[in-house]
Amino acid sequence: MIVSMLLLFTIYIFILACGSLITTSVALERTSRVSILVFRHVSPLVVVIAKLAALIVAMLGIVAGLALETTVINILNIVPLSGLLSILGLTSLSGPQQCLVLLCVISGVAIFSMLYAAVGLFVRESAQLQYAQFPVSFVLILVFSLSYTAVLNPSSMTATIAAWFPLSAPMVESGRIISGSSSIAEGVGSAAGVFFFLITTAVLIARIIVPRTAGCYRAHNLTGPLHRRAR
Structure with a gap:
């Protein structure tokens, strides 16, 4: 329960x-x-996927750094990690389960x-940044509330439903895996659903949002002073 809550709040x-x-x-x-200049020469889908890949690599780098630090602490015996993991109930996790949590x-x-x-x-314009994030932040708060309810009782029907919902699955499924309420098949299925949702979101951003935002300014930019001077 403690580790599941820590993971939920960390995410x-x-x-x-x-x-x-x-x-x-x-x-x-x-x-x-x-x-606009980038999208003229590179496909928007390639740019979006590249940014996503860079984000994932950055997070893997952070995880690798934490793993290295933990290994050094364990070797030097600065902190009794084995006893701490045993208290937290993490020693029973298999390799595939640890990978699914990550x-x-x-x-x-x-x-x-x-x-x-x-x-x-x-x-x-910069003034719009103050309220532009509100829709996503509001969804995040709703997902967090659902995930918090599910983590409190990982064996409930609410937790099972939340584990298959792509937005809440990452926050809930990790806790269900740690508590032993989730099977490998459920974890893999939930991860596949999240991956599909992630790729679908990237494609929608590249095919619909980018042309309607950067695309409309591309036409405006082509009729600007620099373009007229070049002609």
């Missing part, structure tokens, strides 16, 4: 911290016309990062 806080940075970064590219954490951050990035594409 939630990490998403909140990264969401604002991602929206601001995408909005700056958007308002400075950098994204996948849940990464996918949860990736999904909402994509949504925050999509919001940034609609920002036309």
Whole structure:
């Protein structure tokens, strides 16, 4: 229960911290016309997938750093990690289960990062950043509330439903795996659903949102002073 709650709050806080940075970064590219220049030469889908891959690599780097630090602490015997893991009930997790928990954490951050990035594409001026993130943040709060209820009772029907819902699955499934309420088949199925939702979101952003945001400015930019001077 304690570890499940820690994971839930870690994912939630990490998403909140990264969401604002991602929206601001995408909005700056958007308002400075950098994204327009990029989309002229590279497919929007390639750009979106590349940004997603970079985010995943960054999170894997953080996890690798924490793993290395934990290994060093264990070798030097600074903290009795074996006893701590035993108290927390983590010693019974198999290799595949540990990988699924890690996948849940990464996918949860990736999904909402994509949504925050999509919001940034609609920002036309810096003043809009104050309220542009509200729709995604509101959904995040609802998902967190559902996940919190599910984590309190990981064997309930609510937890089972939340584990198959792509937005809440990363927050709930990790706790169900740790508590032993989830099977490998459920974990793999939930991860597949989250992966499908992630790819679908990336395709929708690249095929629908990007052409309606950066695309409309591309036409405006082609009729600007620089283009007329070049002609």
